[in-house]
Amino acid sequence: MPTTSARLLALLSLLQARRDWPGSLLAERLEVSDRTVRRDIDRLRELGYPISTVKGPDGGYRLEAGSNLPPLLFDDEQAVALAIALRIATTAGAGIEEAATRALTTVRQVMPSRLRHRIDSLQVTAVERSTAHRVDSEVLMALSGAVHAREELRFDYSGSDAPRRTHPHHLITWGGRWYLVAWDLDRDDWRIFRADRITPRTPTGPRFGPRSLPGGDVTAFVRGRFQGAETWPCQGTVVLDLPAATVSRYTYDGVVEELAQNRCRLTLGSWSWRSLAAELGKYDAEVEVIGPAELRTACAQLAERYAKAASDEPNTR
Known part of the structure; x- marks a missing residue:
């Protein structure tokens, strides 16, 4: 059986992974008794984690969003991703630069030495934006x-x-600036x-x-105001699992619309559908293609091409 501290971390990780957990399933995953799970839940509550009891035949637990911020648990990849995101956010142009710098310092201080070494070895040079439009x-x-x-x-x-x-x-x-339509x-x-x-x-x-925009599409409306009638021959729309502030830093000829805290709608143009599909890869995030069908086809074609390139089998053609 793992130590109590290791078991608490494992329990917290499970609670963060899904909304509701039956107590019996938690006990099975942790290889402990139901009674031990109840005691560990009480320990986490004492540490400040808002864990509620879910009613039902099996009973269960849910990690709620709390008003206070208790200790957080990240795996190695999450911790590195968080540090990189904070480093990028220091030049986001959204008024969070100073807070991001302080947060990055705090996160780095509590990282294990092996993770600090990974972060320090990755040199990211963020070019400061003009403060005029912050x-x-x-x-x-x-x-x-x-x-x-x-x-x-x-x-x-x-x-x-x-x-x-x-x-x-x-x-x-648009072009690195924020706008309200x-x-x-x-x-x-x-x-x-x-x-x-x-x-x-x-x-x-x-x-x-709700009121309908002229043309029914915010991207076409904004492009028409900023660029006139001229557009790329191929134009597509996707949803990215990234904040709008992050995507806007790398988008200078497209429209980024905030959907939620970590989701945004992006409309880009390019000279061909495959080049547009390839352009989406730079964002390194989950992509949901809204349309048109030509963009979906291009993504599938690129996926097949890259799969062949990654294969160990030699190209016989």
């Missing part, structure tokens, strides 16, 4: 919250004398606002119903 993280949070809640948003806009009253619909990035209530028209010029007013206003 957006405060609180502003981004306020805009994102209003978009998802569909609540009327009032804000002061630099260069405008009167406050703006809007129905915010999309928070996007919204229906301007006073001008009775769609507008694109630079987020670095917005100072939100509180509280937000009443909820509103």
Whole structure:
């Protein structure tokens, strides 16, 4: 039987892996008795982990989101990924640079020496963005919250004398800058606002119903405003399991729309479908192709080509 500390870490790792765990299944996975699982659950609760009891024939446990941040558990790959992401975030242009630097220092200090060596040996040079268009993280949070809640948003806009009253619909990035796509209530028209010029007013206003953008697509709308009618001959849309702030750092000719904290919609163009499919690989994330069908076909063709390249079998052609 593993030591108590090792068993607690294993139990916590299991609780983080799925929403609900029957007590008997936890006991089976840890190779201990149900009574030992109950005692270990109580120990984790004493350490600050919000673990609730799930009712049912077998009983069970659930790790809830808590108001306080107890000790976190990461495996080696997760810890390295977190450190790299924090290093990149120091130049994200979203007003989190100082906090990211402090967080990176904290994470590195608690890492085992073997992981610190891996992080230090990986040299990542992040080029600082101009501070002229940097957006405060609180502003981004306020805009994102209003978009998802569909609540009327009032804000002061630099260069405008009167406050703006809007129905915010999309928070996007274009060319490394953040923008809010919204229906301007006073001008009775769609507008694109630079987020670095917005100072939100509180509280937000009443909820509103969804409104269709001209053309029905935020990407086409934004491209039309910024680029005119000229576009790439091949254009596709995907969903990436990455934050919009991360994707925007590597996207200078596309539209990135925030969907959730760690998911975004990306629309890119290229001179061919295969080159567009290959371009998606640089983001190193799970990709869900929204369309069109030509992009899906190109992804499948590249997958087959790369599988052959990775095979040990010699190419006989």
